[in-house]
Amino acid sequence: xxxxxxxxGLIYLDQMRACGTQLxxxxxxxxxxxxxxxxxxxxLVDLAVKALGPVDISLILNPPYRVxxxxxxxxxxxxxxxxxxxxxxxxxxxxTLLREAQATHTLILGSGSQGIMVPxxxxxxxxxxxxxxxxxxxxxxxxxxxTDDIAQTLxxxxxxxxxxxxxxxxxxxxxxxxxxxxxxxxxxxTETILLLGQPNSNGEMRAADYVASAxxxxxxxxxxxxxxxxxxxxxxxxxxxxxxLSHKRPLLTSVEQxxxxxxxxxxxxxxxxxxxxxFLPLAMESRHANAD
Numbered sequence: 001x002x003x004x005x006x007x008x009g010l011i012y013l014d015q016m017r018a019c020g021t022q023l024x025x026x027x028x029x030x031x032x033x034x035x036x037x038x039x040x041x042x043x044l045v046d047l048a049v050k051a052l053g054p055v056d057i058s059l060i061l062n063p064p065y066r067v068x069x070x071x072x073x074x075x076x077x078x079x080x081x082x083x084x085x086x087x088x089x090x091x092x093x094x095x096t097l098l099r100e101a102q103a104t105h106t107l108i109l110g111s112g113s114q115g116i117m118v119p120x121x122x123x124x125x126x127x128x129x130x131x132x133x134x135x136x137x138x139x140x141x142x143x144x145x146x147t148d149d150i151a152q153t154l155x156x157x158x159x160x161x162x163x164x165x166x167x168x169x170x171x172x173x174x175x176x177x178x179x180x181x182x183x184x185x186x187x188x189x190t191e192t193i194l195l196l197g198q199p200n201s202n203g204e205m206r207a208a209d210y211v212a213s214a215x216x217x218x219x220x221x222x223x224x225x226x227x228x229x230x231x232x233x234x235x236x237x238x239x240x241x242x243x244x245l246s247h248k249r250p251l252l253t254s255v256e257q258x259x260x261x262x263x264x265x266x267x268x269x270x271x272x273x274x275x276x277x278x279f280l281p282l283a284m285e286s287r288h289a290n291a292d
Contacts, residue, residue: 002027002045002070003061003086004036012061012126013037019123024052027070045070045077057081057124059115067111068093075104083124084110087144087169094172101174108174114147114166125166135160136191137280138184140177142203143196143224144169150196150222150273157277162189167203177207185215192218192283194276195267199223199255204262212265218283221262222270226255 001009004026013036016023025048026036032043042048049055058074060067060082067089071082082101089111101108109116115125119132131152137159141147147166154161165180167173177195184190193215197204204223211219262269268283270276 001059004028006061016123019129021122045073049077055079060084064088071097075106081107083115087112110168112169117164119161133160138162138190139164139194140180141166141196142198178210195221197223199226199258204258208261208265219267220279220283221267
């Protein structure tokens with residue numbers, strides 16, 4: 001965990017351990033030699049790797065303007081999977097990071113990601129494990145804490161989750177819907193895929209095209225903010241405030257175009273989260289009927 005002295009670092013630490021995740025070290029410059037809980041803290045990622053051996057994934061909690069340095073430090077230490085929880089990372093920093101990630105074959109979730117989870121097996125990120133149960137629904141989210149709320153609604157209806165992936169809420173992300181759609185398509189535990197998106201984002205439009213051309217499993221979608229009366233960019237709060245103070249962000253694609261793209265790809269779009277426990281079983285039933 002980089003930036004382990006984040007105000008909620010200890011809470012995230014306990015949540016991940018509750019899911020079975022093996023956490024080996026925290027990194028926080030100037031705090032080397034300390035303990036957070038029972039987790040040893042190092043000044044540098046390289047020192048942690050040298051002391052403890054290879055590390056599979058790093059969770060980055062550093063402030064937005066320090067994320068680039070933290071991520072490059074992790075990549076230099078040989079870590080090839082990064083989850084960036086911090087939202088509001090400067091776009092030029094993300095461009096620099098994504099170029100380095102491409103050159104080093106590093107997988108990145110975020111910025112503004114909740115992470116990745118397989119319920120009751122492992123979790124790397126900020127998911128609330130009490131909201132999730134094992135099951136057949138794979139979730140790919142472009143939202144924030146709404147992911148926990150919807151998972152809790154599904155779990156209460158007996159619809160557990162096979163895998164949950166948070167792409168991040170910022171405009172530039174290290175992963176996209178297409179990558180994880182293919183992962184869930186090939187995942188034997190996943191029967192149906194749920195996309196949680198934003199109604200005016202190009203990423204959702206590309207996802208609809210990819211589903212139509214490459215995905216055989218049933219897909220259901222929910223677009224957060226679809227019913228908003230005023231056209232707004234549905235990003236994190238910092239982005240919304242910054243846009244209001246400076247200039248209006250151009251609407252990339254209209255809500256109507258996004259919904260039409262999903263309908264053209266035969267993806268049912270729920271109008272409210274509480275409709276999902278109805279839509280998802282119907283999608284699974286249609287798949288089983290087609291298989292018969």
